[in-house]
Amino acid sequence: MVLNPIVLEMAVLDVRAEKTSEFEQAFEKASQIIAGMPGYISHQLQRCMEQPRRYLLLVNWKSLEAHTEGFRGSADYQQWKALLHHFYDPFPEVEHYQLVSSDG
Numbered sequence: 001m002v003l004n005p006i007v008l009e010m011a012v013l014d015v016r017a018e019k020t021s022e023f024e025q026a027f028e029k030a031s032q033i034i035a036g037m038p039g040y041i042s043h044q045l046q047r048c049m050e051q052p053r054r055y056l057l058l059v060n061w062k063s064l065e066a067h068t069e070g071f072r073g074s075a076d077y078q079q080w081k082a083l084l085h086h087f088y089d090p091f092p093e094v095e096h097y098q099l100v101s102s103d104g
Helices: 017-035 064-071 075-087
Strands: 007-014 040-047 054-061 094-098
Touching (some): 017 075, 064 075, 064 094
Antiparallel strands (some): 007 054, 007 094
């Protein structure tokens, strides 16, 4: 039984070690792009304490299609790619999740 229709996008982002500061600055610009997309709810970017070149990107969407078709099919996605994709090594895999259980 799915308790919440919100879709959580999850990506582990491994950034070139010498580029983490540049990546974080570029992400600030890119976050404005994603925040304006139809179906977007919220996001967070977290940096790994044990592996400081690794980040976890979590994005809440109203539906899977809002991300996979709406965002990725948009002209704005091309800007997102230009700002961020050259920082990754290797290129991240993206997965989508739905809430099954929660204490809140």
